[in-house]
Amino acid sequence: MNNKKLPFLLILIFGFTFIIFYKSLEDSSIYTPDTNLEKEIPVFNAKNFFSKENINSSNIFKLDKIYLLNIWSSWCVPCRQEHPLLMNLNLHNKVNIIGMNYKDDLKNANNFLKELGNPYNEIFLDLDGTIAIEWGAYGVPESFLIHNNKIIKKYIGPLNDKLIDEIKLLVK
Amino acid sequence: MKVFRFFLIIFLFFSSSAIKAEEIDQRNKITKNLRCLVCQGQSVYDSDSEFANSLKILVDKKLAEGLSEDQIYSYFKSKYGEWILYDPELNKNTYFLWLLPLLIFLIGGAIIYRNFIVKK
Numbered sequence: 167m168n169n170k171k172l173p174f175l176l177i178l179i180f181g182f183t184f185i186i187f188y189k190s191l192e193d194s195s196i197y198t199p200d201t202n203l204e205k206e207i208p209v210f211n212a213k214n215f216f217s218k219e220n221i222n223s224s225n226i227f228k229l230d231k232i233y234l235l236n237i238w239s240s241w242c243v244p245c246r247q248e249h250p251l252l253m254n255l256n257l258h259n260k261v262n263i264i265g266m267n268y269k270d271d272l273k274n275a276n277n278f279l280k281e282l283g284n285p286y287n288e289i290f291l292d293l294d295g296t297i298a299i300e301w302g303a304y305g306v307p308e309s310f311l312i313h314n315n316k317i318i319k320k321y322i323g324p325l326n327d328k329l330i331d332e333i334k335l336l337v338k
Numbered sequence: 339m340k341v342f343r344f345f346l347i348i349f350l351f352f353s354s355s356a357i358k359a360e361e362i363d364q365r366n367k368i369t370k371n372l373r374c375l376v377c378q379g380q381s382v383y384d385s386d387s388e389f390a391n392s393l394k395i396l397v398d399k400k401l402a403e404g405l406s407e408d409q410i411y412s413y414f415k416s417k418y419g420e421w422i423l424y425d426p427e428l429n430k431n432t433y434f435l436w437l438l439p440l441l442i443f444l445i446g447g448a449i450i451y452r453n454f455i456v457k458k
Contacts, residue, residue: 296392304376
């Protein structure tokens, strides 16, 4: 290669690398899951928390009603903080709160509800965590706002006062 | 006849364990290509988190249902998005990533060809 072309080529390579690095500086490297999604809810079979009877998801979630599916567990510390807020939201009659008990010990779960109250209209069990994956969940706690069998919004992590207000607004 | 039966039992025993091993191999292969979304830089195969363990169970279930590897990938992709797959697919966001090595290879080849082969 002759010497005239070399500086030109070097500048080109440097410029190219610079642009790539500059562009990627602007992008966030932290992965943020999509929380606004109009996705159909999955169909699944699960056991009822109290009666241990098999139930199908179509019997839990009906059209024209608004549901908040909350994934909880007695071993999950943030769930404990979140629980009074769910009790509060339950007084506000427009939302049906459904609980999904995630990989829990039944005795502990019962004690948890006795201690902090039961805001759930219905609770079903997810003993091996596979139903949570059907929902596209990451762990506990996590909540899904559901209307017409579609997930309107997904809340990853514990709910707080601000998010409860947002839910109340959305429900209106 | 007894000997025949004996061999048959041994044959069945080993063939069934071979099938089992194949299943485990496939499970491992799939979970190695799934990103553990709640971990940092680990695949589902490497991780022992609640999320990863549930995912492993589900992969087993889907394999038992007779789903192919690609079907399982697209199932998880529909639930969690493309980020869960380690192997990025060829689309408008990733074509550059896929074509760049090929491009560099061709350019390098062209330089070598011009400088060394043509000069001779």
